[in-house]
Amino acid sequence: MNPLLQKFNTKYNSAPFNEIKEEHYLPAFKELIEISKKEIEKIANNTEEANFSNTIEALAYSGEQLDVVSNIFFNLNSAETNDEIQKIAQEVSPLLSEYSSQISQNEELFARIKKVFDEQEKYTLNEEQQMLLNETYKGFVRNGALLNDEDKKKLEKINMDLSLKSLQFGQNVLAETNNYFKHITDKKDLAGIPDAILAQYAEEAKERNLEGYVVTLQYPSYIPLMTYAENRELRKELALESGKKAFKNNEFDNQNLIKEIVKLRQEKAELLGYKSFADYVLEERMAKSPAKVFEFLNELLEKATPFAQKEIKELKSLAKADGIEEMQSYDHAFYAEKLRKAKYDIDDEELKPYFQLDKVEEAVFGLANQLFGLEFVEINDVQKYHPEVKTYEVRSQKSEYGSNNFVALLYADYHPRKGKRAGAWMTSFKSQKIENGENIRPHISVVCNFTKPTAETPSLLTFQEVTTLFHEFGHALHGILANTQYPNLSGTSVKWDFVELPSQFLENYCYEPEFLKTFAKHYQTGEVLPDEKIQKISDSKNFMEGYQTLRQLGFGILDMTYHSEIAKSLDVKSFDVKNFEDETTSKTNLYPKNPETVMSTSFSHIFQGGYSAGYYSYKWAEVLDADAFQYFKENGIFNPEIAAKYKVLLSSGGTKDPMELYKNFRGSEPKVESLLKRAFG
Ligand SMILES: [Zn+2]
16 A cells, blocks of 8 residues: 555644655556545636636646645655655656646646636635636746747747756856866965865865865855955956856857847747736736836945945955055955954854754744744654654634634654755645634644754754744745645745745844844853844944945846846847946946956856746845835834734745735835944944
């Protein structure tokens, strides 16, 4: 018997980890894909006339067990993987993508969806149902469902070309990164570099059978060099090499690929009826239109520029004392580090004894209790995928979601292991939904890589790890408090530029002395974290914030401009990537331009990854979280009325337009001033 193909006979129908063996996955996937396909066929070939319930709703609830098993499998592939699981993942991924493209290309199914969409006046739909209908219909249309056969073929060809060219772009950047290394034999040339980094450089040399040291263009090697090397010529050389990546007119040059990718994206957008690729992307974002994004970026640029200029002025005077008359971009990190050290040096090791993992966890649970009335009770009768995982029953003080006080199941997996990937993330094993009148509560998981406790010392966190836990727990609350009808609009299933609000919002509490002092206590002496250390933490958070803001805005403006209507008239022969970039980023650049370097040719975020017409969202999300927290600050950071309004925002998931949700909570649109106030006082 394959446990993945049965109804889980466990507490809360949680994943039966003890019974699942690796050999169960592949047959379960194959069978569940077949079952789901039959469900889709049944919806598509229904002889009854299409209506909201037998088409849109039926589709939303279809493929339930396949989702559950996919979640278990892919969550484990991130948190507790091995060669066998990775091998299965390679077999399963194409099966799943074939399955989903079969759905999006199912013409009978789309015909029924379109009928319901076109006749929507016939139905009395609530707000969430209306959203589900729109999103379902748009999902198909954006994949080309309304195109004639010839245009469908064109779209398919464009998508294929785009994925190949994006892949090639990334491979070129990788090759250019790996093809260069700097061999250094005289240790004097590396003056200023910390010992731990020197050891890493020596290791790199050894791997190449060389004496001395090797520095590469990989970030863990390159960034420390730019930050610490006193040798200005060396910094210059490395910065030039890095800036010339895929911009040398050799076989790895990305200039033509940029033009081709930009052109193809524009063609795709036009084929689907949009003015530009940015219009196509932003239709599905909180920001909605390129005009809104440009307005946002330019407003922030105008207001942050004076702060950035002030910071650079301070750095320039430091550099001048070293005899540098004209500071260059390759001097920035070095002098910024010098200044940071002089002003706010604060050591991770100094802070760690004050941040015991158990106490930080207790604090974040306490915060959720104070804001939303949630209680976290550790339980031991739920199966786990690893003994280190902790399980909690999340309860509400009053019965809000049905007959009892159960809100969610929470898994917490804090420490690194061989089978766990790096970083920290929130995920879910089961999403929340209401089906047949029953509110089925979610199973949420938080996964981190914090230092393990030893026999003598508990797990102690750096301050950055403290904020990481709050961040992921903020995402977790978005999942835990979910209270919607349909699983695909539940919890974190929100627009892409809205999803980081709950996580970044919670991080703000880590900088509030009043709250910090309740849990930042020395694990041996019980001493509360001293005020001057708290001050240093918040000062160093905002260090060089103006410069960083302008840098991010430069990337954002460049990304948006590439994907705006200029692509329409872009002539591949005469278009000059370097000129275009220099002009577009002229206001965000604070140092002299170098004629030999460019950033576009290694801008993998937008030409290889999924951030095209989306880079702005980093800053956008910061404005959202700063503005939301500002509201609390003005009225008390634990203010119950505001917390209640915020809970509505979290519970609503993707059922409402995010700007509407935000305005209902805040009373107005998010304001750039809140971010400026937080960053610059
Ligand atoms: Zn996040």
